[in-house]
Amino acid sequence: MASTAQTYFAARVRPFALSIPAQIGLLLIVHVALWTWVGMSSRSNFDGAGDMVEAYAWAQQFQWGYYKHPPLSAWVAGLWFAVVPATQLGYSLLAALNGAVGLAGLTWLAREFLPRRWVLLVVALASLAPGITALAMRFNANAILVSTWPWAIALFVRLMRHGRARDAVLCGIACALAMLGKYYSAVLLLSLLASALWLPGWRARLATAPVALAALVCLLCLAPHLNWLLAQSHGPIEYARAATGHQSPTQSWSRAVHFGLAQVVFPLLAFTALQRSLVGPAHRRAFWQAATAPLRPRDEPLWLIAMLPVVATVVITVATGARTASVWGLAIAAGLALLAAGRAHETGAQLSLRRLWTTLAMIWIAVALLSPLWWHSRAAVGTPSVIEPREEMAQALDRAWRLETGSALPWISGTRKLAASTAFYAADHPRYWSLWDSAVETPWVDRTDVERRGALIVCDEDDVDCQQRAEIWTADRRELSVAKSARGYHFEPRSYVFYFVHPRALPRSH
Numbered sequence: 090m091a092s093t094a095q096t097y098f099a100a101r102v103r104p105f106a107l108s109i110p111a112q113i114g115l116l117l118i119v120h121v122a123l124w125t126w127v128g129m130s131s132r133s134n135f136d137g138a139g140d141m142v143e144a145y146a147w148a149q150q151f152q153w154g155y156y157k158h159p160p161l162s163a164w165v166a167g168l169w170f171a172v173v174p175a176t177q178l179g180y181s182l183l184a185a186l187n188g189a190v191g192l193a194g195l196t197w198l199a200r201e202f203l204p205r206r207w208v209l210l211v212v213a214l215a216s217l218a219p220g221i222t223a224l225a226m227r228f229n230a231n232a233i234l235v236s237t238w239p240w241a242i243a244l245f246v247r248l249m250r251h252g253r254a255r256d257a258v259l260c261g262i263a264c265a266l267a268m269l270g271k272y273y274s275a276v277l278l279l280s281l282l283a284s285a286l287w288l289p290g291w292r293a294r295l296a297t298a299p300v301a302l303a304a305l306v307c308l309l310c311l312a313p314h315l316n317w318l319l320a321q322s323h324g325p326i327e328y329a330r331a332a333t334g335h336q337s338p339t340q341s342w343s344r345a346v347h348f349g350l351a352q353v354v355f356p357l358l359a360f361t362a363l364q365r366s367l368v369g370p371a372h373r374r375a376f377w378q379a380a381t382a383p384l385r386p387r388d389e390p391l392w393l394i395a396m397l398p399v400v401a402t403v404v405i406t407v408a409t410g411a412r413t414a415s416v417w418g419l420a421i422a423a424g425l426a427l428l429a430a431g432r433a434h435e436t437g438a439q440l441s442l443r444r445l446w447t448t449l450a451m452i453w454i455a456v457a458l459l460s461p462l463w464w465h466s467r468a469a470v471g472t473p474s475v476i477e478p479r480e481e482m483a484q485a486l487d488r489a490w491r492l493e494t495g496s497a498l499p500w501i502s503g504t505r506k507l508a509a510s511t512a513f514y515a516a517d518h519p520r521y522w523s524l525w526d527s528a529v530e531t532p533w534v535d536r537t538d539v540e541r542r543g544a545l546i547v548c549d550e551d552d553v554d555c556q557q558r559a560e561i562w563t564a565d566r567r568e569l570s571v572a573k574s575a576r577g578y579h580f581e582p583r584s585y586v587f588y589f590v591h592p593r594a595l596p597r598s599h
Contacts, residue, residue: 109205112442113196113212116449120192120216121185123453128181128226130461133575137474139506140229141180145170146509146521150533153317156324158230160314161269165233175513184228187236188221194239195423201246202391202431206440210366211430213449217359218422231416233270238277238420241267242394245281248303249291257299261306268311272329273417276405280397287393323529336410344413345406351415352399353383356425358452363429366445367438375438379429391431395424461576468578476580478573482507483514485571486545486587494592500544503559504552507585511547519545524558543592550584565589 107115135141147155148167154160166183173179192212199211215221225232244260247253264281267274285291294300318325336344364376383396398421406413434440467475490498497517501508502524512521522539523530524546546562547569548555560566565588572582 109209112209112446116209116212116216117189117192119449119453120222121182121189123457124185124188124222124226125178125182126457127223127460128184129178131463133464133475133573134477134479134510135177135180136227136229137506139509140227142506142509142513144229145175145180146512149512149518149520150531152533153314154321154325156530157328158271158325159269161237161266162228162230162233164269166228175518180228181226184226184232187228187232188216188225190236191221191239191420191423192216194236194243195427198239198243198246198423199427199430201243201250202427203434206442207430207434209442210363210440210445211427213366213445214356214359214363214430215423215426217362217449217452218356218426219358220355220416220419220422224416224419230271231419234267234274234420235423237263237267237270238274239423241274241277242281242424246390246394248299249285249288249294252294252297252299254299254302257303258306261303262310264303265307265310268307269314271417272325276398276401277420280401281394283397283401284390284393287388288390291390321529323526336412338407341407341410344411345403348406348413348415348418349399349403352418352421352425356422356429359422359426360429362445362448362452363433365448366441367433368441368444369437369439371437372439375433375436378436379433382428382432383425391428395421395428398424465576468576468580471580476573476578478571478580478583479507479510480514481571481573482547482569482583482585483511484516485569486511486547487515487517487519489567489569489587490545493589494543498545499542500539500590501547502544503547503587504549504555507547507549511545524555539590540593544590546588546590548586548588550586556586559586559588563588563590565591 144162144166147160147163148170151164151167152160155163165187169183170179173182192215195215196208196212199208203211221235225235241260241263244256244263248256248260264274264278267277285295360376360380363379367375382392383399386392386396399418402413402418405411464475486501487498490496498515498519500522501511501515501519502522505523508521508524512519520534521531522534522544527534527536544562546555546559548559556566567587567589569585569587570582571585573580
Protein backbone atom coordinates (compact mmCIF):
# COMPACT_ATOMS: atom_id res chain seq x y z
CA MET A 90 0.00 0.00 0.00
CA ALA A 91 2.83 2.39 0.88
CA SER A 92 4.53 1.88 -2.49
CA THR A 93 1.21 2.44 -4.29
CA ALA A 94 0.63 5.72 -2.44
CA GLN A 95 4.17 6.84 -3.16
CA THR A 96 3.77 6.08 -6.86
CA TYR A 97 0.47 7.97 -7.01
CA PHE A 98 1.92 10.98 -5.22
CA ALA A 99 4.98 11.09 -7.47
CA ALA A 100 2.95 10.71 -10.64
CA ARG A 101 0.06 13.03 -9.86
CA VAL A 102 1.18 15.79 -7.51
CA ARG A 103 4.76 16.40 -8.63
CA PRO A 104 5.54 19.39 -6.33
CA PHE A 105 9.22 18.96 -7.20
CA ALA A 106 8.42 20.33 -10.67
CA LEU A 107 7.81 23.77 -9.12
CA SER A 108 10.55 26.32 -8.48
CA ILE A 109 12.30 25.95 -5.13
CA PRO A 110 10.71 29.12 -3.62
CA ALA A 111 7.30 27.82 -4.72
CA GLN A 112 8.03 24.45 -3.14
CA ILE A 113 8.99 26.12 0.13
CA GLY A 114 5.79 28.14 -0.02
CA LEU A 115 3.79 24.96 -0.62
CA LEU A 116 5.49 23.26 2.31
CA LEU A 117 4.60 26.17 4.62
CA ILE A 118 0.98 26.14 3.49
CA VAL A 119 0.68 22.41 4.13
CA HIS A 120 2.40 22.88 7.50
CA VAL A 121 -0.17 25.46 8.60
CA ALA A 122 -3.13 23.42 7.36
CA LEU A 123 -1.89 20.14 8.87
CA TRP A 124 -1.06 21.48 12.32
CA THR A 125 -4.22 23.52 12.51
CA TRP A 126 -6.05 20.25 11.92
CA VAL A 127 -3.94 18.56 14.59
CA GLY A 128 -4.75 21.32 17.06
CA MET A 129 -8.44 20.87 16.38
CA SER A 130 -8.60 17.08 16.24
CA SER A 131 -6.21 16.03 19.00
CA ARG A 132 -7.42 18.01 22.00
CA SER A 133 -10.50 19.30 23.79
CA ASN A 134 -8.78 21.79 26.09
CA PHE A 135 -5.70 23.62 24.95
CA ASP A 136 -3.36 22.40 27.70
CA GLY A 137 -3.70 21.14 31.23
CA ALA A 138 -1.65 23.94 32.78
CA GLY A 139 -3.71 26.64 31.07
CA ASP A 140 -0.80 28.48 29.44
CA MET A 141 -2.75 29.31 26.27
CA VAL A 142 -5.80 30.74 28.00
CA GLU A 143 -3.45 32.58 30.36
CA ALA A 144 -1.86 34.35 27.37
CA TYR A 145 -5.36 35.24 26.18
CA ALA A 146 -6.31 36.60 29.62
CA TRP A 147 -3.15 38.72 29.81
CA ALA A 148 -3.84 40.04 26.31
CA GLN A 149 -7.08 41.60 27.52
CA GLN A 150 -4.87 44.47 28.66
CA PHE A 151 -1.66 45.27 26.76
CA GLN A 152 1.24 45.79 29.16
CA TRP A 153 5.00 46.16 28.81
CA GLY A 154 5.34 42.97 30.79
CA TYR A 155 3.44 40.43 32.87
CA TYR A 156 4.15 38.93 36.23
CA LYS A 157 5.72 35.70 34.89
CA HIS A 158 7.06 36.49 31.43
CA PRO A 159 7.87 39.25 28.97
CA PRO A 160 4.89 40.35 26.89
CA LEU A 161 5.35 39.03 23.35
CA SER A 162 3.21 35.89 23.54
CA ALA A 163 0.35 37.89 25.09
CA TRP A 164 0.78 40.69 22.54
CA VAL A 165 0.59 38.23 19.66
CA ALA A 166 -2.48 36.54 21.14
CA GLY A 167 -4.14 39.90 21.74
CA LEU A 168 -3.51 41.20 18.22
CA TRP A 169 -4.61 37.89 16.71
CA PHE A 170 -7.87 37.65 18.60
CA ALA A 171 -8.64 41.28 17.87
CA VAL A 172 -9.40 40.14 14.31
CA VAL A 173 -9.95 36.36 14.65
CA PRO A 174 -12.77 34.82 16.73
CA ALA A 175 -11.62 33.33 20.04
CA THR A 176 -12.26 29.69 19.22
CA GLN A 177 -10.39 26.40 19.25
CA LEU A 178 -9.88 26.80 15.49
CA GLY A 179 -8.58 30.33 15.86
CA TYR A 180 -6.02 29.39 18.48
CA SER A 181 -4.91 26.27 16.61
CA LEU A 182 -4.37 28.36 13.49
CA LEU A 183 -2.30 30.89 15.45
CA ALA A 184 -0.06 28.16 16.88
CA ALA A 185 0.47 26.64 13.42
CA LEU A 186 1.24 30.05 11.88
CA ASN A 187 3.74 30.71 14.64
CA GLY A 188 5.71 27.66 13.49
CA ALA A 189 5.46 28.71 9.84
CA VAL A 190 6.88 32.15 10.64
CA GLY A 191 9.88 30.46 12.22
CA LEU A 192 10.34 28.20 9.20
CA ALA A 193 10.30 31.27 6.95
CA GLY A 194 13.09 32.77 9.06
CA LEU A 195 15.00 29.51 8.78
CA THR A 196 14.73 29.83 4.99
CA TRP A 197 16.58 33.15 5.15
CA LEU A 198 19.21 31.65 7.43
CA ALA A 199 19.82 28.55 5.33
CA ARG A 200 20.25 30.61 2.15
CA GLU A 201 23.41 32.08 3.68
CA PHE A 202 25.05 28.65 3.70
CA LEU A 203 23.40 26.28 1.21
CA PRO A 204 22.10 26.07 -2.36
CA ARG A 205 18.35 26.55 -2.77
CA ARG A 206 17.56 22.86 -3.17
CA TRP A 207 19.21 22.18 0.16
CA VAL A 208 17.41 25.13 1.75
CA LEU A 209 14.20 23.26 0.98
CA LEU A 210 15.63 20.21 2.77
CA VAL A 211 16.49 22.30 5.85
CA VAL A 212 12.96 23.69 6.07
CA ALA A 213 11.46 20.24 5.52
CA LEU A 214 13.59 18.69 8.27
CA ALA A 215 12.75 21.44 10.74
CA SER A 216 9.05 21.15 9.90
CA LEU A 217 9.15 17.56 11.20
CA ALA A 218 10.74 18.40 14.55
CA PRO A 219 8.35 18.19 17.54
CA GLY A 220 9.71 21.48 18.84
CA ILE A 221 8.25 23.29 15.83
CA THR A 222 5.16 21.11 15.46
CA ALA A 223 3.47 19.09 18.22
CA LEU A 224 5.09 20.80 21.21
CA ALA A 225 4.72 24.27 19.72
CA MET A 226 0.95 23.78 19.42
CA ARG A 227 0.87 24.71 23.10
CA PHE A 228 1.26 28.41 22.37
CA ASN A 229 3.09 30.04 25.27
CA ALA A 230 6.34 31.80 26.14
CA ASN A 231 8.35 28.78 24.98
CA ALA A 232 6.51 28.37 21.68
CA ILE A 233 6.84 32.03 20.72
CA LEU A 234 10.62 31.46 20.47
CA VAL A 235 9.96 29.12 17.55
CA SER A 236 9.07 32.15 15.44
CA THR A 237 11.60 34.65 16.81
CA TRP A 238 14.86 32.70 17.15
CA PRO A 239 15.34 31.72 13.49
CA TRP A 240 14.88 35.34 12.40
CA ALA A 241 17.26 36.63 15.07
CA ILE A 242 19.92 34.10 14.03
CA ALA A 243 19.40 34.73 10.30
CA LEU A 244 19.68 38.51 10.59
CA PHE A 245 22.68 38.25 12.92
CA VAL A 246 24.46 36.01 10.41
CA ARG A 247 23.62 38.42 7.58
CA LEU A 248 24.98 41.29 9.66
CA MET A 249 28.21 39.42 10.41
CA ARG A 250 28.69 38.40 6.79
CA HIS A 251 27.60 41.56 4.97
CA GLY A 252 27.67 44.40 7.49
CA ARG A 253 24.74 46.28 5.95
CA ALA A 254 22.81 48.92 7.87
CA ARG A 255 19.43 47.40 7.01
CA ASP A 256 20.57 44.04 8.37
CA ALA A 257 21.73 45.81 11.53
CA VAL A 258 18.35 47.45 12.12
CA LEU A 259 16.43 44.25 11.46
CA CYS A 260 18.84 42.24 13.60
CA GLY A 261 18.34 44.61 16.51
CA ILE A 262 14.56 44.34 16.21
CA ALA A 263 14.64 40.53 15.90
CA CYS A 264 16.91 40.10 18.93
CA ALA A 265 14.68 42.40 20.97
CA LEU A 266 11.60 40.39 19.98
CA ALA A 267 13.36 37.20 21.05
CA MET A 268 14.03 38.72 24.48
CA LEU A 269 10.44 39.98 24.69
CA GLY A 270 9.33 36.39 24.12
CA LYS A 271 11.21 34.85 27.03
CA TYR A 272 14.28 35.79 29.05
CA TYR A 273 15.76 32.43 28.14
CA SER A 274 16.60 34.13 24.82
CA ALA A 275 19.58 35.65 26.63
CA VAL A 276 21.14 32.22 26.01
CA LEU A 277 20.70 32.78 22.28
CA LEU A 278 22.18 36.28 22.33
CA LEU A 279 25.17 35.11 24.39
CA SER A 280 25.67 32.22 21.96
CA LEU A 281 25.62 34.57 18.97
CA LEU A 282 28.10 36.87 20.66
CA ALA A 283 30.36 33.92 21.52
CA SER A 284 30.20 32.76 17.90
CA ALA A 285 31.22 36.21 16.70
CA LEU A 286 34.12 36.35 19.14
CA TRP A 287 35.30 32.89 18.11
CA LEU A 288 35.26 33.37 14.32
CA PRO A 289 37.99 35.78 13.10
CA GLY A 290 35.93 37.29 10.28
CA TRP A 291 32.99 37.93 12.55
CA ARG A 292 35.19 39.16 15.38
CA ALA A 293 36.50 41.94 13.16
CA ARG A 294 32.93 42.93 12.33
CA LEU A 295 32.04 43.48 15.99
CA ALA A 296 33.96 46.76 16.13
CA THR A 297 32.06 48.32 13.20
CA ALA A 298 29.26 50.87 13.12
CA PRO A 299 26.54 48.47 11.86
CA VAL A 300 26.99 46.22 14.89
CA ALA A 301 26.78 49.24 17.18
CA LEU A 302 23.61 50.25 15.33
CA ALA A 303 22.11 46.79 15.87
CA ALA A 304 22.88 46.96 19.60
CA LEU A 305 21.36 50.44 19.84
CA VAL A 306 18.18 49.39 18.02
CA CYS A 307 17.85 46.34 20.27
CA LEU A 308 18.20 48.44 23.43
CA LEU A 309 15.72 51.04 22.18
CA CYS A 310 13.17 48.32 21.43
CA LEU A 311 13.69 46.80 24.87
CA ALA A 312 13.78 50.10 26.77
CA PRO A 313 10.04 50.33 27.61
CA HIS A 314 10.02 46.76 28.88
CA LEU A 315 13.24 47.24 30.86
CA ASN A 316 11.82 50.40 32.40
CA TRP A 317 8.69 48.45 33.38
CA LEU A 318 10.76 45.54 34.71
CA LEU A 319 12.93 47.70 36.95
CA ALA A 320 9.82 49.29 38.43
CA GLN A 321 8.48 45.92 39.63
CA SER A 322 9.07 44.89 43.22
CA HIS A 323 7.61 41.50 42.28
CA GLY A 324 7.12 39.94 38.90
CA PRO A 325 9.31 38.26 36.28
CA ILE A 326 12.55 38.73 38.20
CA GLU A 327 11.10 37.07 41.30
CA TYR A 328 9.50 34.39 39.13
CA ALA A 329 12.85 33.71 37.42
CA ARG A 330 14.65 33.66 40.76
CA ALA A 331 12.17 31.08 42.02
CA ALA A 332 13.06 28.92 39.01
CA THR A 333 16.72 28.70 40.04
CA GLY A 334 18.43 27.08 42.97
CA HIS A 335 16.85 24.75 45.52
CA GLN A 336 18.31 21.73 43.73
CA SER A 337 21.10 19.38 44.64
CA PRO A 338 24.07 19.08 42.26
CA THR A 339 22.74 15.67 41.25
CA GLN A 340 19.37 17.16 40.31
CA SER A 341 21.05 19.96 38.36
CA TRP A 342 23.17 17.51 36.41
CA SER A 343 20.13 15.34 35.76
CA ARG A 344 18.17 18.28 34.34
CA ALA A 345 21.14 19.38 32.23
CA VAL A 346 21.64 15.90 30.74
CA HIS A 347 17.91 15.51 30.17
CA PHE A 348 17.80 18.83 28.31
CA GLY A 349 20.73 17.89 26.07
CA LEU A 350 19.36 14.42 25.30
CA ALA A 351 15.91 15.82 24.53
CA GLN A 352 17.35 18.07 21.83
CA VAL A 353 18.90 14.97 20.21
CA VAL A 354 15.76 12.85 20.48
CA PHE A 355 13.31 15.50 19.25
CA PRO A 356 14.44 15.41 15.58
CA LEU A 357 14.46 11.60 15.09
CA LEU A 358 11.59 11.72 12.58
CA ALA A 359 13.38 14.48 10.70
CA PHE A 360 16.46 12.29 10.39
CA THR A 361 14.31 9.57 8.86
CA ALA A 362 13.30 12.03 6.14
CA LEU A 363 16.92 13.07 5.72
CA GLN A 364 18.08 9.49 5.27
CA ARG A 365 15.46 8.83 2.60
CA SER A 366 16.21 12.04 0.70
CA LEU A 367 19.96 11.52 0.25
CA VAL A 368 21.08 9.62 -2.85
CA GLY A 369 24.30 8.96 -4.71
CA PRO A 370 27.47 7.06 -3.83
CA ALA A 371 28.18 9.21 -0.75
CA HIS A 372 24.68 9.11 0.75
CA ARG A 373 25.50 6.69 3.58
CA ARG A 374 28.55 8.64 4.69
CA ALA A 375 26.61 11.89 4.33
CA PHE A 376 23.84 10.68 6.59
CA TRP A 377 26.34 9.53 9.20
CA GLN A 378 28.10 12.90 9.10
CA ALA A 379 24.74 14.67 9.48
CA ALA A 380 23.51 12.48 12.33
CA THR A 381 26.70 12.82 14.36
CA ALA A 382 27.41 16.48 13.59
CA PRO A 383 26.33 17.77 17.04
CA LEU A 384 28.92 15.52 18.69
CA ARG A 385 31.80 16.73 16.51
CA PRO A 386 32.56 20.39 17.29
CA ARG A 387 33.97 22.51 14.51
CA ASP A 388 35.38 25.98 14.24
CA GLU A 389 32.58 27.09 11.89
CA PRO A 390 29.33 29.11 11.99
CA LEU A 391 26.96 26.17 11.44
CA TRP A 392 28.12 24.19 14.47
CA LEU A 393 28.41 27.26 16.69
CA ILE A 394 24.95 28.71 16.04
CA ALA A 395 23.32 25.28 16.32
CA MET A 396 25.08 23.89 19.37
CA LEU A 397 26.17 26.80 21.55
CA PRO A 398 22.61 27.37 22.85
CA VAL A 399 22.54 23.71 23.94
CA VAL A 400 25.97 23.89 25.55
CA ALA A 401 25.20 27.21 27.24
CA THR A 402 21.93 25.88 28.65
CA VAL A 403 23.62 22.80 30.06
CA VAL A 404 26.38 24.88 31.68
CA ILE A 405 23.95 27.43 33.15
CA THR A 406 21.71 24.67 34.50
CA VAL A 407 24.58 23.07 36.37
CA ALA A 408 26.02 26.39 37.56
CA THR A 409 22.80 28.01 38.80
CA GLY A 410 20.59 25.05 39.65
CA ALA A 411 17.95 26.30 37.23
CA ARG A 412 14.92 24.06 36.90
CA THR A 413 15.51 23.80 33.17
CA ALA A 414 12.81 22.09 31.14
CA SER A 415 13.39 20.39 27.80
CA VAL A 416 10.61 22.49 26.23
CA TRP A 417 12.69 25.62 26.68
CA GLY A 418 14.68 24.44 23.68
CA LEU A 419 11.86 24.15 21.13
CA ALA A 420 13.50 26.68 18.80
CA ILE A 421 16.84 24.85 18.86
CA ALA A 422 15.47 22.38 16.28
CA ALA A 423 15.89 24.96 13.51
CA GLY A 424 19.65 25.25 13.99
CA LEU A 425 20.07 21.47 14.26
CA ALA A 426 18.24 20.96 10.96
CA LEU A 427 20.57 23.44 9.27
CA LEU A 428 23.64 21.78 10.78
CA ALA A 429 22.56 18.31 9.62
CA ALA A 430 21.79 19.44 6.07
CA GLY A 431 25.04 21.39 5.89
CA ARG A 432 27.10 18.34 6.87
CA ALA A 433 25.30 16.13 4.36
CA HIS A 434 25.82 18.66 1.57
CA GLU A 435 29.53 19.11 2.17
CA THR A 436 30.04 15.32 2.12
CA GLY A 437 28.97 15.24 -1.52
CA ALA A 438 25.62 13.48 -1.34
CA GLN A 439 22.92 14.29 -3.83
CA LEU A 440 19.42 15.34 -2.88
CA SER A 441 16.33 13.72 -4.38
CA LEU A 442 13.39 16.09 -4.22
CA ARG A 443 11.10 13.33 -5.41
CA ARG A 444 12.01 11.15 -2.44
CA LEU A 445 11.85 14.11 -0.07
CA TRP A 446 8.32 15.05 -1.11
CA THR A 447 7.15 11.46 -1.09
CA THR A 448 8.45 11.02 2.45
CA LEU A 449 6.84 14.27 3.56
CA ALA A 450 3.52 13.23 2.06
CA MET A 451 3.55 9.88 3.84
CA ILE A 452 4.39 11.52 7.18
CA TRP A 453 1.74 14.20 6.72
CA ILE A 454 -0.93 11.62 5.91
CA ALA A 455 0.05 9.54 8.94
CA VAL A 456 -0.05 12.57 11.26
CA ALA A 457 -3.43 13.69 9.89
CA LEU A 458 -4.93 10.22 10.42
CA LEU A 459 -3.36 9.56 13.82
CA SER A 460 -4.26 12.93 15.31
CA PRO A 461 -7.95 12.15 16.03
CA LEU A 462 -6.96 8.65 17.12
CA TRP A 463 -4.66 10.24 19.67
CA TRP A 464 -7.67 12.13 21.05
CA HIS A 465 -9.72 8.91 21.23
CA SER A 466 -6.92 7.05 23.03
CA ARG A 467 -6.69 9.74 25.70
CA ALA A 468 -10.46 9.91 25.98
CA ALA A 469 -10.56 6.15 26.60
CA VAL A 470 -8.16 6.40 29.54
CA GLY A 471 -9.71 9.60 30.92
CA THR A 472 -6.89 12.08 30.38
CA PRO A 473 -7.97 15.36 32.05
CA SER A 474 -6.86 17.56 29.15
CA VAL A 475 -9.40 15.73 26.98
CA ILE A 476 -12.32 14.99 29.29
CA GLU A 477 -12.33 18.08 31.52
CA PRO A 478 -15.36 20.25 30.56
CA ARG A 479 -13.72 23.68 30.68
CA GLU A 480 -15.64 25.06 27.71
CA GLU A 481 -18.91 23.68 29.08
CA MET A 482 -18.07 25.13 32.51
CA ALA A 483 -17.47 28.57 30.99
CA GLN A 484 -20.74 28.49 29.09
CA ALA A 485 -22.65 27.34 32.18
CA LEU A 486 -21.20 30.18 34.25
CA ASP A 487 -22.09 32.65 31.53
CA ARG A 488 -25.70 31.37 31.48
CA ALA A 489 -25.98 31.51 35.28
CA TRP A 490 -24.91 35.14 35.33
CA ARG A 491 -27.26 36.11 32.48
CA LEU A 492 -30.25 34.39 34.08
CA GLU A 493 -29.75 36.28 37.31
CA THR A 494 -28.66 39.70 36.05
CA GLY A 495 -29.88 39.86 32.45
CA SER A 496 -26.52 41.23 31.35
CA ALA A 497 -23.17 39.98 30.07
CA LEU A 498 -20.69 38.61 32.61
CA PRO A 499 -18.15 41.45 33.13
CA TRP A 500 -15.45 39.92 35.38
CA ILE A 501 -14.16 36.43 36.18
CA SER A 502 -11.62 35.21 38.73
CA GLY A 503 -10.73 32.12 40.71
CA THR A 504 -8.50 29.11 40.06
CA ARG A 505 -6.26 30.58 37.38
CA LYS A 506 -6.71 28.02 34.59
CA LEU A 507 -10.48 27.84 35.17
CA ALA A 508 -10.97 31.60 35.28
CA ALA A 509 -8.79 32.17 32.22
CA SER A 510 -10.67 29.40 30.39
CA THR A 511 -13.92 31.18 31.18
CA ALA A 512 -12.50 34.44 29.83
CA PHE A 513 -11.73 32.62 26.57
CA TYR A 514 -14.73 30.34 26.13
CA ALA A 515 -17.61 32.41 27.55
CA ALA A 516 -19.66 34.16 24.87
CA ASP A 517 -18.84 37.74 25.92
CA HIS A 518 -15.28 37.01 27.06
CA PRO A 519 -15.39 38.48 30.58
CA ARG A 520 -12.28 40.26 31.81
CA TYR A 521 -9.98 38.26 34.04
CA TRP A 522 -8.48 39.41 37.30
CA SER A 523 -6.29 37.57 39.77
CA LEU A 524 -7.79 36.49 43.06
CA TRP A 525 -4.33 36.10 44.63
CA ASP A 526 -2.29 39.25 44.15
CA SER A 527 -4.04 41.48 41.66
CA ALA A 528 -1.53 44.31 42.11
CA VAL A 529 1.19 42.01 40.76
CA GLU A 530 -0.64 39.62 38.44
CA THR A 531 -3.34 41.92 37.01
CA PRO A 532 -2.37 45.48 38.00
CA TRP A 533 -4.65 46.99 35.36
CA VAL A 534 -7.77 45.84 37.20
CA ASP A 535 -9.82 48.46 39.04
CA ARG A 536 -11.27 46.76 42.13
CA THR A 537 -13.95 49.43 42.31
CA ASP A 538 -15.19 48.48 38.87
CA VAL A 539 -15.30 44.80 39.85
CA GLU A 540 -17.40 45.63 42.89
CA ARG A 541 -19.69 47.95 40.93
CA ARG A 542 -20.36 45.64 37.99
CA GLY A 543 -20.11 42.34 39.83
CA ALA A 544 -18.23 39.16 39.01
CA LEU A 545 -18.08 35.41 39.27
CA ILE A 546 -15.30 33.53 41.05
CA VAL A 547 -14.88 29.89 40.00
CA CYS A 548 -12.79 27.46 42.02
CA ASP A 549 -11.73 23.90 41.47
CA GLU A 550 -13.49 21.61 43.90
CA ASP A 551 -10.18 20.82 45.60
CA ASP A 552 -8.77 24.38 45.53
CA VAL A 553 -9.35 25.31 49.17
CA ASP A 554 -7.17 28.41 48.96
CA CYS A 555 -9.27 29.78 46.10
CA GLN A 556 -12.48 29.12 48.03
CA GLN A 557 -11.20 30.87 51.15
CA ARG A 558 -10.17 33.93 49.15
CA ALA A 559 -13.49 33.97 47.32
CA GLU A 560 -15.40 34.01 50.62
CA ILE A 561 -13.72 37.30 51.47
CA TRP A 562 -15.59 38.79 48.49
CA THR A 563 -18.98 37.15 48.92
CA ALA A 564 -20.92 34.60 50.93
CA ASP A 565 -22.99 33.57 47.90
CA ARG A 566 -21.43 30.17 47.27
CA ARG A 567 -22.90 27.88 44.63
CA GLU A 568 -22.04 24.56 43.04
CA LEU A 569 -21.88 23.62 39.40
CA SER A 570 -21.70 20.17 37.83
CA VAL A 571 -21.08 19.87 34.09
CA ALA A 572 -19.93 17.11 31.76
CA LYS A 573 -18.32 17.02 28.36
CA SER A 574 -19.88 15.08 25.49
CA ALA A 575 -17.77 14.84 22.36
CA ARG A 576 -17.19 12.46 19.44
CA GLY A 577 -19.49 9.79 20.83
CA TYR A 578 -18.14 9.97 24.38
CA HIS A 579 -20.16 11.08 27.38
CA PHE A 580 -17.74 11.73 30.20
CA GLU A 581 -18.49 11.80 33.90
CA PRO A 582 -19.64 15.17 35.29
CA ARG A 583 -17.11 17.34 37.06
CA SER A 584 -18.00 19.59 39.98
CA TYR A 585 -16.88 23.17 40.51
CA VAL A 586 -17.59 25.78 43.14
CA PHE A 587 -18.42 29.31 42.08
CA TYR A 588 -19.20 32.49 43.96
CA PHE A 589 -21.60 35.24 42.93
CA VAL A 590 -20.28 38.77 43.54
CA HIS A 591 -23.47 40.76 43.04
CA PRO A 592 -23.30 44.13 41.26
CA ARG A 593 -23.85 47.04 43.56
CA ALA A 594 -24.00 50.80 43.30
CA LEU A 595 -21.16 52.47 45.15
CA PRO A 596 -21.57 55.87 46.83
CA ARG A 597 -20.34 58.77 44.79
CA SER A 598 -17.27 60.54 46.07
CA HIS A 599 -17.61 64.28 46.73
